[in-house]
Amino acid sequence: MSEKRILIASLLKPINDTRMFEKLGLSLSKLSGVQVHIIGYKAPLPPAPTNVFFHPAFNFERVSLSRLTAQRTYKQLLENIKPDLLIACTHELLAASRSYCLKYGAKLMYDVQENYALNLTSQRNYPLPARAFLANLVRKTEKKTAPFISHFLLAERSYAQELPFLAKGKYKILENKYKPNARYDTPATPVSLANGPLKLLYSGTIATLYGVFEAVSLAEQLHDMDASISLTIIGYSPDKQTLKHLISLIQGKPFIRLVGGNQLVPHEQILQLIRESHVGLLPYQPNPSTERCIPTKLYEYMAYALPMLVQHNSIWQSILAEKKAGLMIDFKTERPSDILLRIRQQDFYTSGIPQNIYWEHEELKLLEIIKSALTDC
Incomplete structure (x- = not known):
């Protein structure tokens, strides 16, 4: 039986991102018979298991035309990697991910790391007239893609109440708890x-x-x-x-x-x-x-x-x-x-x-979800 390919992707997060690589990526690399591919923003490559592959595809200013052309790069990588399961870590990759999954019969999951629409309306990162427009655009994309998503992974408990596009029984809360590395020793207390x-x-x-x-x-x-x-x-x-x-x-x-x-x-x-x-x-x-x-x-x-x-x-x-x-x-x-x-x-x-x-409990929930999804791929 050939290896299953899992793709974890973000447009702005670095490939060595704490959640995308250290938590999701390394946890999934423990599964037998899988390859884990990580697409993200250019950053130093960290040490990783032999079944983890990095694709530092993006390197642009946050507000730039290159951010738009990055979609084309992402689509090309999808065609080259041919993943069986996609985990999109940002709303900006949902549309391209959905199109790929419909074409090849792959499964799509959405790792919701932020309530993006709420961020856009409540934070001052963009001029006031643009905030509502961008937030509405993001929410429309999420709602349109939601029926094609097999499972939502929520980084915060509050998202279960905040996000209107979630379907009952299709989401799991995976909080950003701490994952100890090899150098970690439990500190002395009190x-x-x-x-x-x-x-x-x-x-x-x-x-x-x-x-x-x-x-x-x-x-x-x-x-x-x-x-x-x-x-x-x-x-x-x-x-x-x-x-x-x-x-x-x-x-x-x-x-x-x-x-x-x-x-x-x-x-x-x-x-x-x-x-x-x-x-x-x-x-x-x-x-x-x-x-x-x-x-x-x-x-x-x-x-x-x-x-x-x-x-x-x-x-x-x-x-x-x-x-x-x-x-x-x-x-x-x-x-x-x-x-x-x-x-x-x-x-x-x-x-x-x-x-x-600690992340250990969250990892068990993640592996259970992914194992179930891969059996149907």
């Missing part, structure tokens, strides 16, 4: 920050919405009270103006360090800084697109027993309170002296690292 320097960390996408400037402001104020306090910002900024403003803001402040910024940062480098830091910052600004989601970094910080300062959010608050993983604060109004006092006085992770933060 954690006390009563004494010593404090290394603050902001990791992930560098954006106004995710509170990078609130992180800088808090670090400045805390540093004024305690010179041993520093901040590292690591990640990629998709917006050049945001990055330019950030660089000017931290210039001449050696206690604030920027890693990445104008380029993608390897996930392992981010994890290394999580290991070395004392406090993780999640200063997300209140927004409908994020208020019901659980950030991947929240799971990563808990896996390394990193205490967190998190912007008020009822969902995140319940997680932090249960695990004693950090403090809920208002980054804009709370007094820095009070924040510092709370950090120094409280013990964190007093019951150890919670076991429900």
Whole structure:
């Protein structure tokens, strides 16, 4: 029996993306008799099993004509790879994926990593008149493709209520929990920050919405009270103006360090800084697109027993309170002296690292779905 070919594809995510490669790709590579092909944005090739193949097909500015011609590249790759099962990780590849599946009898799944329509209307990435138009276009594409999708994989629990195109019994929630790598060791707990320097960390996408400037402001104020306090910002900024403003803001402040910024940062480098830091910052600004989601970094910080300062959010608050993983604060109004006092006085992770933060359980659900789909291919 010939090997089944599984294709995981995204237009903007790098081929070494945490979810697309490390979670979906590596998990599916454990299946016998399969090839796993990953199409994505150009990035360094990571070590991988022999049945995992990379296709770094895309390399363009986020707003450019090349983003449109990428569809042609994707269609050509589909014809060359001839997958039996496609997992589209972005709405932009749904139409081409559906056409291929109808032509060759392949199966299509949609890994919903974001509520794209909600993002477009609630975030300020595009001029106001364009937001509603683009959101409507995305939702139409998703609804039109939905009847041809054999299964939806949802990265957030909230999507089950938010997305109108889901059919009952055709979706599974696969949260972005932490997948340990070979270098991972369960950290010691409980954690006390009563004494010593404090290394603050902001990791992930560098954006106004995710509170990078609130992180800088808090670090400045805390540093004024305690010179041993520093901040590292690591990640990629998709917006050049945001990055330019950030660089000017931290210039001449050696206690604030920027890693990445104008380029993608390897996930392992981010994890290394999580290991070395004392406090993780999640200063997300209140927004409908994020208020019901659980950030991947929240799971990563808990896996390394990193205490967190998190912007008020009822969902995140319940997680932090249960695990004693950090403090809920208002980054804009709370007094820095009070924040510092709370950090120094409280013990964190007093019951150890919670076991429900790991990808292992999500992997079992994924493999069950894929095994069933491949039997019909």
